[in-house]
Amino acid sequence: MKYVDEFRDPAAARALLRRIDDLAEQLERPLRVMEICGSHTHTIYRHGLEHLLPEWIEFIHGPGCPVCVIPMGRIDDALWLARQPDVILTTFGDMMRVPGSEESLLQVRATGADVRFVYSPLDALPIARDNPDKQVVFFAVGFETTAPSTAVTLERARGEGLANFCVFSNHVTTEQPLRAIVDGGETQIDAFIGPGHVASVVGVHAFDFLAEEFNRPVVVTGFEPLDVLQAVAMLLEQFTSGEVAAGRATVQNQYARVVRSDGNVVAQRLMDRVFRTRDTFEWRGLGWIEHSGLGISPEYAAWDAEERFAVPGVRVADPPACECGSVLTGRIKPWQCRVFGTACTPATPIGTCMVSPEGACAAYYNFGRLDRETANAVTIRE
């Protein structure tokens, strides 16, 4: 693993941390850096990066976990679909344990509903072919990394004329929630670590709005600890060079080994064809955000579960004890939630941030407490 060693090279890490320390000393005020993607949250906690950085740099965990941002009302809609006669509901394994207002998909399956988890949306197609007397619904979630896969699946279903298959789309886009966070004024975010895998689809330029309209620097970043540290250094350089003060924040690509400037054009075209942007969509913690959700386009309406079934679409408030919304918007850290680690654990999750392995609460529960207790002992120097 020669290359891995290079990415964990203690000397390189120390040099980067010295550079970050030097840059941080030139800052005129503390900086709050939001990592958008749940996988980055994992990297930060797993390697104790928070404790390696100067105090003036604070990571804020963003809304980039698809399981975490889905509101309870949409889970209840999926549960309603699963309970309909002659329906087979298919979805990703992560969604099975997410609590609805009364139960989860796992629980509704135990009471007789036909709920099956699939690895890929494409895996739902053979289920539909093998069960012509049933309606097979794919409960789709995810950002732009996942939406193209649903798009291909829908295109195949249409190509085959597979009439007993449809998609309950809960796909969402990254731009609008980021606008809501930057514009909302509830959480001050100075700079962003951009999501590497989303960017591999949408491209680096998809984040230009944060720099151009809001003067917030963005560095699209890989998932190794040294990637994240390098991204922090690149962000700091934009502040210490005076570029941000002059209103010239930019979007940079630290993850050029995977992410192309224009992203994946094939995937973008497919999404444009198969999906339409909804007028508004509800997010956990962020409320209703205009133009943030992807419904099925009129061309594919025959494969849209919301056209085929009278999905209730009732809005359900989160349980009062759960503060996932505040965690997702960076207002509090996971351990500041009243039920974190007590009533709410990965084994007995109350909120989505604890259910999903990418959620900030699950990541912090699994790695963070150890990191906090042992401070700098758990580091990339392992």
Place this chain on the structure above:
Amino acid sequence: MCLGVPAEVIAIPESGEPRARVAISGVERTVATDLIAAEELRAGDWVLVHVGFALSRIDAEEAAITLEQIRRLGGTVLDDELAAFGRSAID
């Protein structure tokens, strides 16, 4: 679900379908290559696989880094992903 997992291309089926036979940590399955259709894949290439789709082509260096990073996420993250991948029915 959010993970992109590196896989090595073992073979390209001759059916003409946008598919590739890949291996992740010794588990072999078929993935869809619709999203990288323009790129010509060969056995020995590496791709980043997400929910049964090759999302982008990567080099062996990036593959090694990413796979090691996923392993180090700890818990059952990689095992769960491999188990789900092993059950995939894409053909």
